[in-house]
Amino acid sequence: MKFIKNSLYIFAGVILFTACKPDIKTPTLTKGNADFSRYISIGNSLTAGYADGGLYLAGQQVSYPSIIANQMKSVGGGNFTQPLFGSNEANGSGYLTLTGFSSTGLPVTANVTNNLAIRDVLKVEGFGNVTLYNKYAGTDINNYGVPGIKLYNITYAPYGNLNGFFERLLPGKAPNNTTTYLQFVTAKPFTFFSNWLGNNDALGYATSGGAGDVLTDKTTFAGLYQLLITTLTANGAKGVVATVPDVTAIPYFNTVTVDAVLAGVKQANPQAQALYVNALSSPSTTGTYAARPATNKDLLILTFNTGLIGTPVTTPYGPLPYGLTQFTPIDNQYVLDQNEVALTQDYVNTYNQTIKSVAASSGLAVFDAYTFLNNIKTNGLIEDGIPLSSNYISGGIFSLDGVHLTPRGYAIVANEFIKAINSKYGSNIPLTNITNYTGVKLP
Amino acid sequence: MPFLAKSQGFQVNLFGEKQIGMGHTGTGVALDGAAVVFNPGAVVTLPDNYIQGGVSPLVFQSDFNPSGTNTQYHTLDKKAYPFSFYGAFGPKKGIWKLGLGVYTPFGGLADWGQSWQGRYVLESLDLKAIYFQPTLSIKISENLSIGAGFVYNRGSVDLTKAIPLSYTNGQDGQAELTGSGKGYGWNAGIYYKSADFTAGFSHRSQVTTTISGGNAIFTVPASIQPNFPQPNTFTATIPLPAVNSIGIGLYPTKKWILAFDINYVSWNTYKNLEFDYSKTSTILTNTKSPRNYKDAYTFRAGAQYKASDEVDLRFGTGYGTTAVSDGYVTPEAPDANRVYLTGGLGFKFTKQFDFDLVFEYEHLLSRTQTNIESQLSGTFETNVFIPGVSLAYHW
Structure with missing residues (x-):
């Protein structure tokens, strides 16, 4: 029996020895030849974490620069301070929430109007009203994203004094500010930057249907971009820049389609033949506008109220139904017509050539957001078993405003920035787990 | 659906503690009633009648490292209890024996939890297949015997995964598919016994198992629930593959038995994993996920040393090729080429009672993959720990 006992002891020993979890040898994290100790982010609403038609605390907390900075911490990244709204003003500018779906499956949204950070509305002569927000009390800022800003600005x-989100960050109050954005972001030293400016130079024109804003001149854009990068790299900082997405890749222009609206109109009014739009005569800034029947290449904006179609409009020829005759075309601000699309795309392509060539000559990493988002529009994207697309709400990437991203969309963008940085600088910043970030939240 | 453990894909080759101890050999060596599954042709050559049962409480520990990160996700420690029961009866030294086997040749238990990065592919899978196999074994000549059995399979599945639809509190939707079903097949073998060696060949047929009327439970935010009609049911079919085995036993001295087996598993019939729902919508559609398994081999070797009249020592090893092609590795079966080591102790308390202990360590080699369907990308590595115990009464 002694032999049996010894055998059992040996047997038990073998079991204990081997009963350990597998442990995969993961890659060593390194910063490569970059220094992430003080990272700053330059950009517009996308950089600020704007989502669902507003800037609010929960969106700021999942901004792509904050996600990148968090991942940088394992390769020597320092603290990353964002100009967050306080908890008593957490809803910031206000934003949209989804309250449900109509009987026909259309999303129903509502505005969040409590707990805002709005302090005043300033009337600026010759410009208009500027909404002012409670001042950001902190002195340290790493995320310089300012909703609405163009490279042009x-x-x-x-x-x-003209952008309330920028005014909020400055020490002084409107109308007495004189610090430029470029001076402000470069006032403190930094070792690494990301820059995603340029979208609004085209998007402002596009989202206003080509009616309320102008495209930034191509040469002006090139000059300012070179100035920006020269200034940012003057003290040896390295960085990553992103290209400007194709404005037609966003659900803001792809959700309400001419065919779908016309089909709806025909149900109620079988005689209707076409929608009419007030369209640009040629893809040029000097073109003129005239009414013509719409095609699916004319893009209606997401916020267009389709209930307007067919309502009577007073004309010299008597009352005529809105949007259904050449005398009562859909207003310019609701539609980015085919030539406006072509014009915008031409400008965006030129901007992107500038961005890529300046980045190349300055040795910067490039995240080609234009190509990335167009690929998603064409092919969709699957990550970690999640089917993603450019579709409104169901696509999971774009938030309720159809322009800005969901937390998951920002996490995906953060990973693309990280991939670009790693590939350029030989670093090994770990990717973030996009499944920790949500798409559009459903009631 | 499938999943896990021992040997390729979701094959579970835990058929008898003595045979596990000898590296899962048994096609060409008849040690006890487990011959019913290893080789029905060998059952009649058993010197005694047998009633025996065993259980192998296994722990499947898998690890996943997503590409481009230093994060690791481990499966939760869940135990599965593959078991076996055999009976073999016939006249002493007669030309026939009847056998019955109840065993668990396929199954899987992988629980990755509800917060890991691949939860939209799989959270947990619990798959069981229990084969019932009545068997007849007949001696044709002094050296040659044959046998065959009918197989009835009772299978069950419980699969959960997250649905990428967020509640307002950020929680995911959840899907759970549970159900059971059945399938039929057969098992046959031929066994040759001479003074110097024994040899055998066996074939276990494919058992196509269909689960119909299983519960399909989808928990999603209220505004989207109409797109996930409830209550709902699903149907799925899994081809549990055929296995061909050939084996040989050598007896160099009175104290030693050496055994070698080769298995060929016809996994290539497992092309797709399909779920058909009784109610569908524009969002909830029937699914068809490519699996494209390929045939797999296992090479096994083992030995038994009779240390004393009361104690047998056993040890063995083996190597298996993966059934899963590159691009098709999933968390349900993070399959890879694998190696294993086994060791066992057999005690004979009386002439009629055998008490056997065994321990197996199995390692699935690290495999870095991007799944074509889910784009889940990273490295899997898996260890399986399988202690086992059995009692046999023979007379």
């Missing part, structure tokens, strides 16, 4: 001294 970065050297304009009075800009701190």
Whole structure:
């Protein structure tokens, strides 16, 4: 029996020895030849974490620069301070929430109007009203994302009086600010930057249906971009820049389609033949506008109220139904027509050539957001078993405003920035887990 | 659906503690009633009648490292209890024996939890297949015997995964598919016994198992629930593959038995995993996930040393090729080429009672993959720990 006992002891020993979990040898994390100790982010609403038609605390907390900075911490990244709204003003500018779906499956949204950070509305002569927000009390900022800013604005001294989100970050109050955005972001030293400016130079024109804003001149864009990068790299900082997405890749322009609206109109009014739009005559800034029947290449904006179609409009020829005759076309601001699309795309392509060539000559990493988002529009994207697309709400990437991203969309973008950085600088910043971030939240 | 453990895909080759101890050999060596499954042709050559049962409480520990990160996700420690029961009866030294086997040749238990990065592919899978196999074994000549059995399979599945639809509190939707079903097949073998060696060949047929009327439970935010009609049921069919085995036993001295087996598993019939729902919508559609398994081999070797009249020592090893092609590795069966080591102790308390202990360590080699369907990308590595115990009464 002694032999049996010894055998059992040996047997038990073998079991204990081997009963350990597998442990995969994971890659060593390194910063490569970059220094992430003080990272700053330059950009517009996308950089600020704007989502669902507003800037609010929960969106700021999942901004792509904050996600990147968090991942950088394992390769020597320092603290990353964002100009967050306080908890008593957490809803910031206000934003949209989804309250449900109509009987026909259309989303129903509502505005969040409590707990806002709005302090005043300033009337600026010759410009209009500027909504002012409670001042950001902190002195340290790493995320310089300012909703609405164009590259065109970065050297304009009075800009701190015209953009409430920028004014909020400045020490002084409107209308007395004279610090330019470029001066402001470069006032403190930094070792690494990301820059995603340029979207609004085209998007402002596009989202206003080509009616309320203008495209930034291509040469002006190139000059400012070179100035921006030269200034940012003047003290040896390295960085990553992103290209401007194709404006037609976003659900804001692809959700309400001419065919779908016309089909709806025909159900109620079988005689209707076409929608009419007030369209640009040629893809040029000097083109003129005239009414013509719409095609699916004319893009209606997401917020267009289709209930307007067919309502009577007073004309010299008597009352005529809105949107259904050449005398009562859909207003310019609701539609980015085919030539406006072509014009915008031409400008965006030129901007992107500038961005890529300046980045190349400055040795910067490039995240080609234009190509990335167009690929998603064409092919969709699957990550970690999640089917993603450019579709409104169901696509999971774009938030309720159809322009800005969901937390998951921002996490995906953060990973693409990280991939670009790693590939350029030989670093090994770990990717974030996009499944920790949600798509559109459903009631 | 499937999943896990021992040997390729979701094959579970835990058929008898003595045979596990000898590296899962048994096609060409008849040690006890487990011959019913290893080789029905060998049952009649058993010197005694047998009633025996065993259980192998296994722990499947898998690890996943997503590409481009230093994060690791481990499966939760869940135990599965593959078991076996055999009976073999016939006249002493007669030309026939009847056998019955109840065993668990396929199954899987992988629980990755509800917060890991691949939860939209799989959270947990519990798959069981229990084969019932009545068997007849007949001696044709002094050296040659044959046998065959009918197989009835009772299978069950419980699969959960997250649905990428967020509640307002950020929680995911959940899907759970549970159900059971049945399938039929057969098992046959031929066994040759001479003074110097024994040899055998066996074939276990494919058992196509269909689960119909299983519960399909989808928990999603209220505004989207109409797109996930409830209550709902699903149907799925899994081809549990055929296995061909050939084996040989050598007896160099009175104290030693050496055994070698080769298995060929016809996994290539497992092309797709399909779920058909009784109610569908524009969002909830029937699914068809490519699996494209390929045939797999296992090479096995083992030995038994009779240390004393009361104690047998056993040890063995083996190597199996994966059934899963590159691009098709999933968390349900993070399959890879694998190696294993086994060791066992057999005690004879009386002439009639055998008490057997066994321990197996199995390692699935690290495999870095991007799944074509889910794009889940990363490295899997898996260890399986399988202690086992059995009692046999023979007379």
